[in-house]
Amino acid sequence: MNTSTHPIEQEEVMAYLDGELWEERATVVAAHLDSCDECQKLASDLKNVSRSLQTWHVESPGAELFLPVASEVGRASVPARRPWFESDLISWSAAAAACLIIVVGTLRLIGTNANTIFSQVDTRDPATASPQQSKQFDRLEQFSKLQQPPSAGPRGDANRKVSAALVAPAATPSVSEEAQASAPMIVRTAAMELTVQDFDKARSHLDEILARHRGYLGGLQISTPSNHGRVLNGVLRVPVGQMDKALIDLKSLGRVDSESQNGEEVTAQYVDLQARLTNARNTERRLTDVLEQRTGKLSDVLEVENEIARVRGEIERMEGERKSMATQVSFATLNVTLTEDYKPKLQTVPPTTFRQFRNSAVEGYQTMAGGVIALVNAALYYGPTILLWAALAFFPLRSVWRRVAARPSDTQRVAAS
Amino acid sequence: MTSDEALMLEFQRGSRPALDELFSRYRGPLYGFFRRRLDNKERAEDLTQETFLVVIRSTSRYEALSLFRTYLYGIALKLLAAERRKQFRGSSAESVSVESLSEPAVSQNPDAALWIRQALGKLDESEREILMLREYEQLSYAEIADVLQIAVNTVRSKLFRSRLALRSQLEPQPKPVHDIASPITPAHTTALPGTSEA
Numbered sequence: 008m009n010t011s012t013h014p015i016e017q018e019e020v021m022a023y024l025d026g027e028l029w030e031e032r033a034t035v036v037a038a039h040l041d042s043c044d045e046c047q048k049l050a051s052d053l054k055n056v057s058r059s060l061q062t063w064h065v066e067s068p069g070a071e072l073f074l075p076v077a078s079e080v081g082r083a084s085v086p087a088r089r090p091w092f093e094s095d096l097i098s099w100s101a102a103a104a105a106c107l108i109i110v111v112g113t114l115r116l117i118g119t120n121a122n123t124i125f126s127q128v129d130t131r132d133p134a135t136a137s138p139q140q141s142k143q144f145d146r147l148e149q150f151s152k153l154q155q156p157p158s159a160g161p162r163g164d165a166n167r168k169v170s171a172a173l174v175a176p177a178a179t180p181s182v183s184e185e186a187q188a189s190a191p192m193i194v195r196t197a198a199m200e201l202t203v204q205d206f207d208k209a210r211s212h213l214d215e216i217l218a219r220h221r222g223y224l225g226g227l228q229i230s231t232p233s234n235h236g237r238v239l240n241g242v243l244r245v246p247v248g249q250m251d252k253a254l255i256d257l258k259s260l261g262r263v264d265s266e267s268q269n270g271e272e273v274t275a276q277y278v279d280l281q282a283r284l285t286n287a288r289n290t291e292r293r294l295t296d297v298l299e300q301r302t303g304k305l306s307d308v309l310e311v312e313n314e315i316a317r318v319r320g321e322i323e324r325m326e327g328e329r330k331s332m333a334t335q336v337s338f339a340t341l342n343v344t345l346t347e348d349y350k351p352k353l354q355t356v357p358p359t360t361f362r363q364f365r366n367s368a369v370e371g372y373q374t375m376a377g378g379v380i381a382l383v384n385a386a387l388y389y390g391p392t393i394l395l396w397a398a399l400a401f402f403p404l405r406s407v408w409r410r411v412a413a414r415p416s417d418t419q420r421v422a423a424s
Numbered sequence: 425m426t427s428d429e430a431l432m433l434e435f436q437r438g439s440r441p442a443l444d445e446l447f448s449r450y451r452g453p454l455y456g457f458f459r460r461r462l463d464n465k466e467r468a469e470d471l472t473q474e475t476f477l478v479v480i481r482s483t484s485r486y487e488a489l490s491l492f493r494t495y496l497y498g499i500a501l502k503l504l505a506a507e508r509r510k511q512f513r514g515s516s517a518e519s520v521s522v523e524s525l526s527e528p529a530v531s532q533n534p535d536a537a538l539w540i541r542q543a544l545g546k547l548d549e550s551e552r553e554i555l556m557l558r559e560y561e562q563l564s565y566a567e568i569a570d571v572l573q574i575a576v577n578t579v580r581s582k583l584f585r586s587r588l589a590l591r592s593q594l595e596p597q598p599k600p601v602h603d604i605a606s607p608i609t610p611a612h613t614t615a616l617p618g619t620s621e622a
Binding site for chain 2: 052061
């Protein structure tokens, strides 16, 4: 069959049977079919093919095939046509958050370099500052001018607030989530060594200082070495806002031998931990959703449950880390060493004569025994070496000795002549 | 009767009964779609549900530019392609267990059904898919072209070729088949044009 003899293509016959031809063309094909045996045969074959295919039926779906989860329907049937990430509110919020991050990041970058200047100048009056401090203050003034717009309010207040936020954590006993999010998180530690005259009194004052500053004792150890004063090693935990006052009070206990302070910023670790915690919680929620809403094999369910247990464990571990870090930031650690000023007692009453004899006898016996023991020790220590060399040198020395002894003396030589 | 597209738009506005109606209309056909292409009844049911899950989750993105059933079968084809890829990856490790679990789709005339499955299995994959979409899902040429993202003329010519090929196999009378027919779609089939993973 070709188009020269056949005005209708075979595919058109099929399309006609499928109802896929326009009305005009369908009329033409129908008319042709009435008169063409070959096309009638083709149409009949195509119908047979379709009829044969229709003999393959599948069973009806089971009763367990229901509309999936009502919660999904409720979640998805929100009338909003635009995706969530295209909404104006989200877009503006994201832009505002990005600007905030840039501003905070810039301030923190500047704060890292200017931290020392800020911390020193902020609490001092420029009028009473030393020349060096005044110079630093001038640098801060210049810096403040650069930072402030021309129409800004009274100079200094805003910078002081910023510097206060940059230099030290909140002065409250516990660091809130907001403060942690806005201010740098610094773990502060200090160490102090003191020599005290009255050890017992200093010990009791230590407890009073802790109570006054709402702190607690992290650890305590007291030792009494011989021929030395008593030593107290204590680890004090005080709210970070009370740290400076507590140090001043501690200095009043005695003479300060050494003092050091340290601050470690843990903001990055805290933010990272918080992000990992959030991710883990989201993962747990998704897994729980999967477990509740999806059907599957028992092995899959068990696998999901195991995964949930693992994620739960991670969340609890990170929660612990987060709390520990927050506590470290909220409470400063003071390592205090109190050493008693040692005064050897004067022996006023001399020992009796008998006691002196006895002491002399004991000491003499100890000296003798010590000498014997030292001799035995020396013999055991050097003996093997001496014996070895003696054995090696014995035969040569004996040979030499015999030759010397066999040689005639001058007298014997004269007599013989 | 309300059209599928109108029901979908109603569901977009929050109407749960509209979704129920859509589900009741397409529950059986969609299950049949998967059942004829997979040899596991449970997976066919799971994928039917997953197709509706995708519909529900992407409700807000639905636009009535094309027919709902085109949209629905488009999703179903993508899920099917993903399922086949998964089966292919797992076939090397679990070939024995998969075969033992295989459960061919039943028919009122099992011999004829197995013979049809065999005949369909001999067709070119894209031609077979076009033929099945036409014969079983009753999609028009334009709808098939839309679902598979190919030209309508291509659909028509491939459909014609596949029917002729099937006719040549139909001509001899079907003999009883004693062995278990392999599934229509071999495990190592490749994805159809335009059927990337959902």
